[in-house]
Amino acid sequence: METNFWPPVIQSIEVACVSGIWVWIFGVFFGKVMAHKKFKGKVLVETMFLLPLVLPPTVVGFLLIIIFGRNSPIGQLIEWVCKQPVMFTWWAAVMASTVVAFPLMYQSSKAGFEEIDQDIENAARVDGASEFQLFFLVSLPLALRAIISGAILSFARALGEFGATIMFAGNIPGKTQTIPTAIYVAIDSGNMGLAWLWVTSIIIISFFMLIAVHFIQK
Incomplete structure (x- = not known):
């Protein structure tokens, strides 16, 4: 049982870590861009950004198949470059x-x-700071508490992803099987002991992450 327990746990943490890096990069970038920008269609852009939060994960998985599947132009381009389709791979779970x-x-x-306070950023510009310096030396440190909280929450969300993952990446042991998909298979096969171990592990990890967010925001 112990041998079967660890691979999905390690797989989940690896997927969540790599996913967390991409989420941090794009989330911080677009968060900064959209924070004070005003333009036509901003509501539609933000709605698109937030849509995966309310869509059923299976719908997200379906859309990923449509966009990156073997029959799509993007999917065919990826297969041509990488010599294999992206579906049912480790990278599909990350995506x-x-x-x-x-x-x-x-x-x-x-x-x-x-x-x-935008007066702080404007004062830095008056003092000669470039936009690069402004972002890394002023804006990022001032928003760091919120960014760290978001990073923890998004990591926890990536760790617990099931619907989109099982549709787009499948449930291949040692390759794309994560804790949520492993729990599903364990329950389906009647292995409740192993299922309880995985359930307990992800509850403990998520619990301490939420505690960390609480103290950071406090």
Whole structure:
């Protein structure tokens, strides 16, 4: 049982970590861009960013198949470059987790950047700071608490992703099988002991992540 327990746990953490890096990059970037920008269609763009938060994960998985599947132009391009389709690979699990976790990172980082007094940023510009220096030396440190909270929440969301993952990446042991998909298979096969171990592990991880978010925001 112990041998079967660890692979999905390690797989889940690896997928969530890589997904978390992408989510952090895109979430912080778009959060900063959208924090004070006003343009026509902003509501539609933000709605698209937040859509995975309310869509059923199976719908997200279906859309990923349509966009990146073997019959799509993007999917065919990826297969031509990588010599294999992206579906049912480790990277497919990362992509699914990234899409569903992105809204949490985006919301948190955008809220953090919106709270920054623009007079502070304008003063840095007057003092000669470039936009690069302004972002890394002023804006990012001031919004860091919100960004860290978003990173933790999005990591937890990526760790628990099931619907989009099982549709787009499948449930291949040692390759794309994560804790949620492993729990599903364990219950389906009647292995309740192993299912309880995975359930307990993900509850403990998620619990301590939420505690960390609480103390960071406090």
